[in-house]
Amino acid sequence: MTKLEPFPERIYVTRPVFPTIDEVTDKLRDIWAAKWLTNNGPQHTMLEQELTDALKVPYLSLFNNGTIALIVACQSLRLSGEVITTPFTFAATPHVLSWNNIRPIFCDIDPDTMNIDADKIESMITPQTTAILAVHVFGTPCNVEKIQEVADRYGLKVVYDAAHAFGVEIGGRGIGTFGDISMFSFHATKLYHTVEGGALTHNDTHLKQRIDLLKNFGIKNEEEVVMPGINGKLNEISAAVGRIMLGYVEAERQKRIALHKVYDEELADVDGLTLMPKCGDDVKLNYQYYVVRIDEKLFGRSRDFVYDEFKKFNVYSRKYFHPLCSEFTCYRQLNSSRVENLPVANEVGKQVLSLPMYGDLTADDIRKICAILKSFRR
Numbered sequence: 001m002t003k004l005e006p007f008p009e010r011i012y013v014t015r016p017v018f019p020t021i022d023e024v025t026d027k028l029r030d031i032w033a034a035k036w037l038t039n040n041g042p043q044h045t046m047l048e049q050e051l052t053d054a055l056k057v058p059y060l061s062l063f064n065n066g067t068i069a070l071i072v073a074c075q076s077l078r079l080s081g082e083v084i085t086t087p088f089t090f091a092a093t094p095h096v097l098s099w100n101n102i103r104p105i106f107c108d109i110d111p112d113t114m115n116i117d118a119d120k121i122e123s124m125i126t127p128q129t130t131a132i133l134a135v136h137v138f139g140t141p142c143n144v145e146k147i148q149e150v151a152d153r154y155g156l157k158v159v160y161d162a163a164h165a166f167g168v169e170i171g172g173r174g175i176g177t178f179g180d181i182s183m184f185s186f187h188a189t190k191l192y193h194t195v196e197g198g199a200l201t202h203n204d205t206h207l208k209q210r211i212d213l214l215k216n217f218g219i220k221n222e223e224e225v226v227m228p229g230i231n232g233k234l235n236e237i238s239a240a241v242g243r244i245m246l247g248y249v250e251a252e253r254q255k256r257i258a259l260h261k262v263y264d265e266e267l268a269d270v271d272g273l274t275l276m277p278k279c280g281d282d283v284k285l286n287y288q289y290y291v292v293r294i295d296e297k298l299f300g301r302s303r304d305f306v307y308d309e310f311k312k313f314n315v316y317s318r319k320y321f322h323p324l325c326s327e328f329t330c331y332r333q334l335n336s337s338r339v340e341n342l343p344v345a346n347e348v349g350k351q352v353l354s355l356p357m358y359g360d361l362t363a364d365d366i367r368k369i370c371a372i373l374k375s376f377r378r
């Protein structure tokens with residue numbers, strides 16, 4: 001076998017999709033002509049409509065990022081007390097609860113999907129529980145039916161962190177139509193982006209009015225401020241980039257589908273590796289990430305070993321999501337954070353590794369990454 005050489009340049013876990021500079025320049029000219037930079041300008045209005053259609057949702061409100069959007073989602077539903085969520089997510093998910101003076105209650109995850117285990121939610125409900133905040137981790141849909149059933153039985157709200165789930169559908173239905181509100185992140189590293197940005201989606205016209213007030217300081221008109229809102233507005237330049245990026249997202253998704261196939265083929269029979277969860281035919285995925293789990297006993301090497309050794313080959317993978325949110329210094333004193341309460345999340349957190357995934361990679365790049373990974377096995 002020929003010796004595996006490092007990549008000549010660093011291969012990061014992802015790389016933002018860039019539109020052409022000419023497309024951006026054209027849109028900048030439109031903005032300069034309109035002399036409107038922020039506060040519900042023409043680009044913002046058009047993007048809101050275009051995304052409402054693209055995500056197949058009745059209502060959508062744009063935001064300057066996903067975190068502020070999720071903070072506003074909690075405010076708009078008047079959540080308080082305790083909210084049941086997952087420890088296997090990005091820091092923003094429990095942090096938005098803290099910013100709303102809500103205690104996050106961590107529920108264990110499903111070993112297959114890595115999403116909140118819907119069968120375990122009920123046992124965590126107390127008189128203080130007001131909602132379930134679930135995350136479609138890596139774009140794999142949660143068990144939306146079961147979550148809604150539990151929520152309905154106990155009169156709880158359901159909020160989805162759909163930061164990873166742009167364009168995901170179940171049975172032709174936009175993922176953002178499930179629950180009371182969903183949040184999408186349009187951060188530069190996402191499949192679809194507005195440089196920084198985000199959105200809330202929901203099915204309720206009154207909620208749209210409340211959310212739009214909350215994201216603009218609660219200002220109703222020049223004479224009235226009706227609630228303590230925040231600045232969650234998306235500016236015109238980001239909105240314009242977002243309009244351009246809508247023309248890129250499906251092509252990028254197709255490239256990633258092809259790269260997923262290569263990973264799947266190359267890694268299918270490697271003992272000790274669990275590949276991305278598969279979904280039913282009725283689910284349309286976005287193929288944003290490629291994540292594996294490494295079982296140290298079967299693979300002969302730990303996830304941390306693989307992560308470190310990959311760097312010697314210029315492959316910069318990421319340990320998403322490690323540490324778990326329940327391990328953060330600000331949350332580890334919670335009763336729900338105890339390791340014995342979260343056995344699956346703690347195991348998955350030690351095993352998970354996000355591998356490079358973006359449309360500019362070639363099939364040969366992926367084959368080489370897989371060969372390097374397989375060479376670590378003992």
Ligand SMILES: Cc1ncc(COP(=O)(O)O)c(C=O)c1O
Pocket residue numbers: 065066067068089090092093135161163164184185186187197198
């Ligand atoms: C699961 C999850 N939730 C929330 C966020 C926060 O979104 P934003 O970066 O747009 O504020 C992110 C990532 O960026 C995320 O991955």
